[in-house]
Amino acid sequence: MFGTSGIRGEVGSDVTADLALSVGRALASEGYRHVVVGRDTRESGAMLADALSAGVRECGGTVVDVGTAATPTIARSVGWLDADAGVAVTASHNPPEDNGLKLWNPSGQAFDGDQRAEITRRLDEGAYELVGADGVGGEHRWEESHERHVAALCDACGSLDGVHVAVDVGNGAGAVTATALRDLGATVTTLNAQPDGTFPARPSEPTAETCEDLCRFVAATDADLGVAHDGDADRTMAVDETGAFVPGDHLLALFGRARAGDGDRVAAPLNTSLAVDDALAEVGASVVRTKVGDVYVAERATEADVVFGGEPSGAWIWPDETLCPDGPLAACRLAETVHDRGPLSTQLDAIGGYVTRRESRPVDAKDEVMDHVGRLAAASYDEVDASDGVRVDRGDGWFLVRASGTQPLVRLTAEAAEAERATELFEAARSLFEEAADAAESATLQSE
The missing domain is CATH 3.30.310.50 (Alpha-D-phosphohexomutase, C-terminal domain)
Known part of the structure; x- marks a missing residue:
């Protein structure tokens, strides 16, 4: 049932309100009594979030609804609210007919294999601990998640005065990026910023092919870089100041080299380019390879000498901040490197060779x-x-x-x-x- 990024599939067949209800029941029955719930911009998200919340409450748990929010905002909110777990109702970069459920721990790390297995067992067995009328849990909204995430990004990054960033939100839930960049002093131009879960402007997944409009915009303006998110903003890809799309492997090498030092390790999946190994070797660091999937990268990022983790598809993890891939944080950190070290294209010149x-x-x-x-x-x-x-x-x-x-x-x-x-x-x-x-x-x- 669980893939590398939670439960995901086509709404109405693979992913239904009945499934969401059952996952909510399983969570509360397994002991996750205080659950944060949020969703991306897909129309089906409200239905699934309501069903999941009903399942949690039906088994005595309480729900905090953060509404439409980026997945990293939802994941971070679990710890901020001292909750037991969080659920992002999202299919991330999948097409609009899909949706899904991704489960989070207070550390920001996605549910691990053992946790997923226990939820699956309860789903398979129907092992739910339903309560009577006097035990039904409550639900309330928390309106401050966006502002709290912005504040965390501003604390993590330095001034961006003088940097012009083009942000392609992709009609998704990543508005927090533009807000944080502006608060840090950057000039921000947004593309496709109107939330719309049908993703009318471009497919949700940010790739060289789907980000052609962003590339053209950056090339034709004075923007210093462009960043693009998927539907739930756990991914970030980039465009340099010339309008060239930056390969994910090169972005991984840039982030890793900026964070790692002698003896440090960077977690990356086994489909990662050897260019990352070469770039890290220059600063005395190395790569530890994982299975493909941010959940596996995050698991390795809990090890003491792993200072960064990432995937060429656009998921970036700074474990000193959160174990959730945080696209808005990646956007701010990338703008920071341009502010501090100069043009992105120049920084990338030495990365490659494959x-x-x-x-x-x-x-x-x-x-x-x-x-x-x-x-x-x-x-x-x-x-x-x-x-x-x-x-x-x-x-x-x-x-x-x-x-x-x-x-x-x-x-x-x-x-x-x-x-x-x-x-x-x-x-x-x-x-x-x-x-x-x-x-x-x-x-x-x-x-x-």
């Missing part, structure tokens, strides 16, 4: 396909890491075939120092995937 190819392929039976990928890879290659998908190290480069934890996709990644070799490795990954997809389809037909 060619990385990425592609996502839609697939219905991704688990069955990945089973075949694993068997085929084991029969064809010596250096195979199957800890999360199938990663094949070829000495002069690597490729990864991995099922998405949030969508019906299989993601292909390949990297090498030379473009021609990266293409060869990418074609090997694609061939492996296509052979596995054919085998899975044949096996399905034979069983019918």
